[in-house]
Amino acid sequence: MTWADPQALWLLALLPVAFATLWWNAARRRRATEMFGRRVTVEPLIAGQARWWRAARATLMLAGVALVIVAFAGPQYGSRTRVLRKRGIDVVIALDFSKSMLAKDVHPSRIKRAKAELERLLTDLDGDRVGLVAFAGDAMAFPMTVDYSAVRLFLRDLGPMDMPVGGTAIGKALIASKRLIESSNEGRGEEGGAAPRSRVVILMTDGEDHEGDPIAAAEELTAAGIKVYAVGIGSGSGEPIPSYTADGTLTGHMKDSDGRLIMTSLSPENEQTLEKIASITGGKYVRAEEGTVGVTEIRAELAKLEASEQKARRVTVHENRFALALLPAFLLIVLEGLLPEAWIVHRRRREA
Numbered sequence: 001m002t003w004a005d006p007q008a009l010w011l012l013a014l015l016p017v018a019f020a021t022l023w024w025n026a027a028r029r030r031r032a033t034e035m036f037g038r039r040v041t042v043e044p045l046i047a048g049q050a051r052w053w054r055a056a057r058a059t060l061m062l063a064g065v066a067l068v069i070v071a072f073a074g075p076q077y078g079s080r081t082r083v084l085r086k087r088g089i090d091v092v093i094a095l096d097f098s099k100s101m102l103a104k105d106v107h108p109s110r111i112k113r114a115k116a117e118l119e120r121l122l123t124d125l126d127g128d129r130v131g132l133v134a135f136a137g138d139a140m141a142f143p144m145t146v147d148y149s150a151v152r153l154f155l156r157d158l159g160p161m162d163m164p165v166g167g168t169a170i171g172k173a174l175i176a177s178k179r180l181i182e183s184s185n186e187g188r189g190e191e192g193g194a195a196p197r198s199r200v201v202i203l204m205t206d207g208e209d210h211e212g213d214p215i216a217a218a219e220e221l222t223a224a225g226i227k228v229y230a231v232g233i234g235s236g237s238g239e240p241i242p243s244y245t246a247d248g249t250l251t252g253h254m255k256d257s258d259g260r261l262i263m264t265s266l267s268p269e270n271e272q273t274l275e276k277i278a279s280i281t282g283g284k285y286v287r288a289e290e291g292t293v294g295v296t297e298i299r300a301e302l303a304k305l306e307a308s309e310q311k312a313r314r315v316t317v318h319e320n321r322f323a324l325a326l327l328p329a330f331l332l333i334v335l336e337g338l339l340p341e342a343w344i345v346h347r348r349r350r351e352a
Contacts, residue, residue, distance in 0.1 A: 004074025004320065011069045015062055022058045060336035067329030071322040088127035089198040089305050090144065090184065092177040093118060093151075096205035096233075097160045098136040098168040099254065100264040103206070105239040106288060114204050114233060115155050117295040122148040124299055128306070131180045134158055135173035137165030137211070144184035161244060170205060171212030174228065174277070177201045178221050198305045199226045202298055203277065206234040207270025218277040227283040229301055230274040231294040234266035 003009070095118070101111040122130065130151050132142035142154050181199050201221065221228060240253040240261045254262045271287065278285040284301055286294035 002076045004076060006073060008069060008073035011072075012066060015066055018062060018065070019058075022062075026054065057336050057339050060332045060339070064329045064332035064336065067325045067332065071326040071329060075321045075325060076319060077321045088129060088146075089200060089302065090129050090131075090181050091125070091302070092131040092133055092144075092180055092201045094133040094135060094139075094173045094177050094201055094203045094205075095155075096136070096168060096170075096173075097134045097158065097163050098206075098208070099160045099166065100168070100206050100208055100241055101233070102160055102242045102244070103234060103239040103264050104242065105235040105237075106233060109242075110206060110233045111160060114231075118155060118204075119152055121295050121299055122151060125302075128302075129184065131177075131184065133173055133176045133180060134163070135169060135176070136160065136163035137167030137169055138163075139169070139173045139176035141176050141180045144180065161246065161248075167211060168205065168208050169212045170203070170207075170209045170214040170273075170277075171217040173203065173205075174201065174214060174217035174221055177203075178217075178224055178226060181226060182224065199224075200283070200302065200305065201226055201228045201281075203228055203230045203274070204233060205231075205274070206264060207232050207266050207274050208264060209270075209273065214273060214277055215280070218280045222281045226281060228277050228281040229283045229298050230278045230285045231288060231298065232266050232271050232274050232285065233288045234264065236265055236267060238263040238265040240264075 095114060097111065101109070101114070103110050106113045125148065127146065129144045129146055130148065131144040132151055132154055134140050134142075142151065145151065178201075181201075218228060241264055243251045243254045245251055256262055266287075271285075275285040277283075284297075286297045288294045
């Protein structure tokens with residue numbers, strides 16, 4: 001037999017104190033009664049009190065309290081193996097909202113295709129907590145949630161023109177993703193002593209990093225046990241970046257100070273950076289193919305993690321047997337309340 005809370009059994013040490021208190025109270029009551037006359041005079045008047053009734057009531061009460069303490073300690077006998085409810089994994093989507101994501105080498109554009117594929121990914125998820133980090137030259141985070149409709153709304157409403165700082169900072173996005181995951185797990189103890197749930201960052205970008213050190217950031221995520229699945233979006237041949245007004249009207253293409261078109265591409269160097277980020281963290285790099293952005297492969301990787309997570313949730317559960325002590329405790333306490341204190345005296349008085 002085991003106990004859910006063995007420390008509660010120390011409360012049984014208070015029962016001798018309770019017994020001594022009851023005994024002292026009975027003695028004090030007897031002395032107070034004798035103050036009304038000699039014992040030979042008072043004894044016939046109190047003989048019918050049947051002191052053993054009071055002793056029986058006290059015994060029942062103490063026994064009932066003792067059983068309540070035993071039940072509170074949680075006696076456990078027998079065990080079985082069961083699979084706990086699906087826990088899911090933590091997923092942070094780090095999506096590049098830099099202006100280069102407006103390029104149309106992926107139909108209808110890099111950013112629109114990425115959003116469409118992410119909405120499909122959210123449809124396939126079940127029970128996984130999802131957070132979103134939107135980044136360009138800086139990063140903004142949307143809290144972890146299982147309300148996928150809220151994540152979809154955030155994705156639909158945000159665009160590259162809404163980002164306050166231009167450029168692309170993959171390193172900042174990775175650090176923001178790490179902080180988002182860690183902050184969402186503060187104060188969340190994993191039940192049963194199990195290992196923390198799997199934690200993943202899906203990094204979707206054209207790979208053009210203009211500042212920071214994404215490799216150093218990836219090493220920080222590795223130390224925190226977070227895997228990065230990187231998706232490279234764009235072509236290697238180069239694509240001009242469309243230019244829009246504040247109301248979304250196309251005005252042409254972005255040009256540099258010399259009037260030349262600014263081209264964007266998923267260069268071999270950019271791909272090498274993304275591959276290294278994924279490799280360092282134990283994740284995977286996927287190159288977006290024509291018409292897709294690689295989310296199908298990422299979803300397959302997440303399914304593997306979910307299957308592993310579910311398998312790890314098999315635990316041995318001890319059967320709680322507190323009811324075996326609580327039920328008789330209840331009966332004893334009820335019986336104590338039903339017993340009279342001077343039943344014999346009342347009966348004799350009625351007969352007289």
